[in-house]
Amino acid sequence: MPKPARFILLLSAALFGAALFPAPLGPLPALAAETLAETVERAAPSIRVAAAQRREMVVTLDVTGTVLPRQEAAVGTDLNGMIVNELTVDRGDRVKKGAVLAVLDRSMLDTQLAQMDANRAQAEASIAQVRAQITDAEIGVRQAEEALERARRLQAKGVAAQAQLDNAVNAFDSARAKQIAAEKALAASEAQLAVIDAQKSNVLLQIEKTQVKAPADGLVLSRNATLGGIVGASGGALFRIAIDGELELAAGVPETSLARIKPGMPVAVRLPGISEPLSGTIRMIEPEVDQKLRMGTIRVSLPDDNDVRAGNFARGAIELLRREAVAVPASALVYRGEDAFVQKLEDDRIATTPVTIGAREGAWVEIREGVVMGDEVVARAGTFVADGDLITPMRDEQTGAVGQ
Incomplete structure (x- = not known):
């Protein structure tokens, strides 16, 4: 039998006995009233209560993902059939912009360069020869022009025959044609020299490309080149570099939570094998x-x-x-539809009070309205008691519980 019921039964028996066998001194009515009050007090159930506290509420969203380079450079070559003669870096090395990563065999290109130099020397000699021919043609034209002028004067005086004049005109035209042909030959030789120079520049550029260099400062992530291997434009990147060595976390977020996230928000990042979290910040939300x-x-x-x-x-x-906020244990809330209530303690009696809730953190819920700091509420609402019930509050110091 529950203790309150047993007390009431004993009290009733005592009062009934007092009525049948009245005591001579008459103090029993006072004693009975005191016992009754004590029994009613003992009959109030003992309920654990918790005080509304002011706490720092921190709300987090957990995400997972993979660490990736922020920017990545693929380093390769457009030379075909080149042999790797030397490798100067390996995975994990940090490099500076312009640092040589690998050296390719350039012997074939050196041969081509020597041929270009020989062809250029030949073209320069040809140009010199044609210029000499132009000079000779110019002299021939000048002589033919002088002979033509003399023939014209003699023809005017009636001394020279018409045939002599015609020969002088033909000689001048022939000399002039030879001059024009020599000038065109010079232009062709000079164009050939320009072609040779362009070809030489291309060979020099290819020779420069035999030194595979880093396009930026960074961290070498992978090396696909092998010593003695043959590389080509279709063989893919020889090296992958994280530019400036910057790494970032690419994490997935449910679309329902994207609106709550803004660039610049702090993120505590945990990696396997590292005990302390890294402090990161949201750089970008992909569109x-x-x-x-x-x-x-x-x-x-x-x-x-x-x-x-x-x-x-x-x-x-x-x-x-x-943010700092007034909070109660989540178990102190009871819901009716979408409305939240707490069972607040007023003079040891239950007062069901509507509240406006805010942020949640673990076992605590922020109360925006309805409860102030220090108010006591039933720690586990909705059981055993109803609005207006008298209770015996059991606080943390009485129960030995430790508030979080």
Whole structure:
């Protein structure tokens, strides 16, 4: 039998006995009233209560993803059939812009360069020869022109025959034609020299490309070149470099949560094997949502840390909110439809009070309206008691519980 019922039964028996056998001194009525009050007090159920506290509420969103380079450079060559003679870097090395990563065999190109030099020397000699021919043709034209002028004067005086004049005209035309032909031969020789120079420049450019260089400062992620291997334009990249060595977390976020996320929000990033989280920030929210998975992607900038590797799996906790607020245990709330209530304690009696809730953090819920700091509420609402019931409050210091 429950204790309150047993007390009431004993009290009733005592009062009934007092009525049948009255005591001579008559103090029993006072004693009975005191016992009755004590029994009623003992009959009030003991309920654990909790005080509304002012806490720092931190709301986070957990995400997972993969560590990737922020920007990546693929380093290769457009030379075909070249043999790798030397490799100067390996995976994990940090390089500077312009640093030589690999050296290719240039012997074939050196041969072509020697041929270009010989062809150029030949073209220069040809140009000199043609210029000499032009000079000779110019002299011939001048002599023919002088002979033509004399023939014209003699013809005017009636001394020279018409045939003599005609011969002088033909000689002048022939000399002039030879001059024009020599000038055109010079233009052709000079054009040939320009072609040879262009070909030489191309060979020099290819020779320069035999030194595969880093396009930017960064971290070497992969090396596909092998010593003695033959490379080509269709063989893919020889090296992959994370520009400036910057790595970031690419994490998936449900599309329903994207509106709560903004660039610049702090993210605590945890990687396997690293005990302390890394402090990151959201750099970018990608503009496209995966239509099949209904997931968006965020890019989280990571600090420079030698323990972080491209390809690492990582977990992130995005800090959506941080503020001071009045909060109660989540178990203190009871719901009727979408409305929330707490069972607040007023003079040891239950007062069901509507509240406006805010952020949630673990086992605590922010109360925006309806409860102030220090108000006591039933720690586990909705059981055993109703509005207006008298209770015996059991606080943390009485129960030995420790508030979180």
